[in-house]
Amino acid sequence: MTTDHALTTDKLTVGYGDRVVIESLDLLVPPGRITAIVGANACGKSTLLRSMSRLLAPRTGHVMLDGRQVHRTPAKELARTLGLLPQSPVAPEGITVADLVGRGRNPHQRLLSRWSRDDDRAVAAALDATHTADLADRSVDELSGGQRQRVWIAMALAQQTDLLLLDEPTTFLDVSHQVEVLDLLTDLNATRGTTIVMVLHDLNMAARYAGHLIALADGGLHAAGPPTEVLTEECVRAVFGLDSLVIVDPVSGRPLMLPIGRHHVSVERARPHGEPGSAIPGTGRGTVPYPRS
Structure with a gap:
């Protein structure tokens, strides 16, 4: 399976207050592949993901999904195609793991519709894939940082979108769980054709697991392409x-x-x-x- 959704930016400029973070960025996310966004701290990696997912409105330019402006698409409609795992998500106080992962099914719930067997299967599969099924009845408040991160990833998986954006999905994870999560995302891409875009600080993990790298610097695109073309000594020095x-x-x-x-x-x-x-x-x-x- 492959997805053919086209996610692009056209002269995208975004920022906070008086500060411009990204300016006039033209970008194409290759459909059906894994893309990693890399760059120095504060270069705009998370800002780009937030804008792509409709959380941050552009000052000028557009984010386009299949020819439609993301910021003019109803949130719930967009969430059935595009999912986001932000950098530091906050869970409602006292919520259990199963309930939190179940919230990933919200975009698929229609008015007056009931929880279905498909919802049960999606949540169970997400818990199993992230090895968090044994935590299902525990409060998210009680979990370690690494456990919480895997639960949040489970919620994103339960959403079952064709495009998945993840901001530093390996945060708080030891090296074993980092590899496990990146292997899981690779499996998801291989079996479902899910387009995955993730921000990673580890350049070597990015080069190993992504077929396409985007290197940001100075508020714009420095380089984009296969790891062999982007991860060079010259690029590391410049970025x-x-x-x-x-x-x-x-x-x-x-x-x-x-x-x-x-x-x-x-x-x-x-x-x-x-x-x-x-x-x-x-x-x-x-x-x-x-x-x-």
Whole structure:
């Protein structure tokens, strides 16, 4: 299965108060694929997701879904196609896990309609997929940060939308659960064709799990495309102000970024600033291979 919904921005400018965060952004989200948005803190990643999901109105320009302006589409109608997991969601006090996940079914409820077996199945599947079924009767208030994050992801899955936007879905999760969640999203994309757009701070996880990267910088688009074209030493330096080595990930074959700081650097950088290739003492190899744009 694949979805063919077209989510785009056209000369999008958004901000808060007098501050412009994103200016005149043209963007196309590839349908049926996983896209990761990366960039430095405060570059507009979360703001972009909020605008795409109708939570933040543009100052100028438009967000378009299948040729319709998102901000002129009724909220409940939009929620049947596009779901959002924000960065720090807040649950109603005392609500149980099962009830919270069940709220993901709200967009599918019609006036005077009853809870259906399809709703039961969607909630059960979401709880099982996120390994939170054993928490169903517990209050969300009692959960750890990692457990809460998985419950929120379960609610987003229960919504069963064709497009899913997630703002830092691996927040509060240890590395094991990070991989589990990203594997789960990959399965969702592979089996249902769900278009997934997620903000990730971990560049290497973004490059491994996303087929399309969007790098934001200075309120606009710096680069977009496959990880091998976007995650380069030049891009890391331009977007994050960080020197790095980008090599081939021996596990995934995707780019792997190794940051270079002022300390604990064993690599002899016998090359001019920004020039590819560097010697690794004691390895018998002259240079580190990595994908070139």
